[in-house]
Structures are given as structure tokens and as C-alpha cells.
Amino acid sequence: MLTTGGCPKTALSIKDALEALEGRWKLLILFALSTGNKRFNQLAKEVTGITDKTLSKELKSLEANKLIQRTVHATFPPTVDYSITAHGMSLENVMEALHYWGLAHRQEIIGK
Template sequence: MANEAKHVTEQCNAALNAIRDTLYVLSGKWKIQLIVILRDGPMRFNEIQRALIDITPKVLSRELRELELNEFVIRKVYDTFPVTVTYELTPYSATLDPIIDSLRKWGVQHRERIVESRRSSEERLP
């Protein structure tokens, strides 16, 4: 029995560690949004900032740097005048597709549930 409990605890700890790693890499409200935006192809910094609307240049720069460090984004510098810098997804970023798709599906389902719940609440009011 003690071995069984230890085994379950080790599995649980391994699962928690994997989830912690995932959350560490994808933490914050911008990283997944950045990955989704870059799915359409390479973009320049200002294009990304316009697409995300509320992100500050400082935060965008930090988020792109972290995504680059974790091998989800490639920063390409072109020898033009002025210098052109683009950001694009790496092939490795495609490993996030099932996660992002699941988040999207859950988000749609959750929004529908909340809207329906509020609609039902309003209908019950006198």
C-alpha cells in the first residue's frame, strides 16, 4: 500500500512539474496571443503591436524575447536601410497547436455558457 501511494505521488509530482513548466513558458496574457497572431506569417514589431492593441512596446519586446529563448519565435534582421526586423514562428511552435485549439474550443464553450446563464437570469427577473 505504501509503495502504491508513493507511486501515485511520484506520478502526481511529475504531472505537476510538467504543468508548471508549461505555465512558466506560456505565462501571461500575451504569449499565446502572439503565437496565434504570428500563425499568419512573419510580422514586424509595429504590426504585432497594432494587432494586439493594448500591449506596450516594453512588454511586447520582453514577450518576444522570451518566446525566442523558448524556441517558439525567430527574430530575423535584414540588411536594409532602415534595418528591417521580422518575427516568425518556428516549426517547433506547431507543437502548441493542439493546446491552442483546445483553449479556443473551451473559450467558445465557456462564453456560450456564461451568455446563456446571464440570459436565463434576466428572464427570471420580474
């Protein structure tokens, strides 16, 4: 696609995607949720380096973009957990491409 040059419509869809995934945390949160539903504290532990405040903000944004679902369970006291939606799972190809590129990038920049 790159080699055939940048058409404006392609740039638009890339911009949409980048806006939904903005920042360094959202994909990492989705990645953590890909192994199963998690509670807030579990996520805070698994997504290394994130603060509670940022995690809370990112979860809201991911929910607004229909990438995750927040569920309140009717236990006593009520418990809340987060799960990845089918739309969130559809980011698999993006994550895979980023994963392989990240490996190559590490080689290029850090490995030399």
C-alpha cells in the same frame, strides 16, 4: 487525464508549459505570427490591448524559449521581423484546446 487523478510528473510538465506561456499575451502573439512573419508594429496593432513595452518583453521571452525567431534583414536601413518556429507551431493542440474551452466558458459565464 484529469479523471485518472493528478500524478506529480504530470503536474510538473503542466507547470513547465505554464511557465513558458505565462501571462495572457504569449499565446496571442504566437497566434498572430501563425499567419506569417510580422514586424513589431504590425504585431502591436494585431495583438489588441498590448503596450509596446510589454510586447517587447514578451518577444524576448518567446525568443529565449525558442518559440519565435527574430531576424534582422540586410536591407538599408536594416529591418527586423519575427517568425514562429517549429517548436512554436507545436503549440497548435494547446491553442485548439484553449479555443474550444474558451467558447464553452463564454457560454457558461457570459451567456447565462
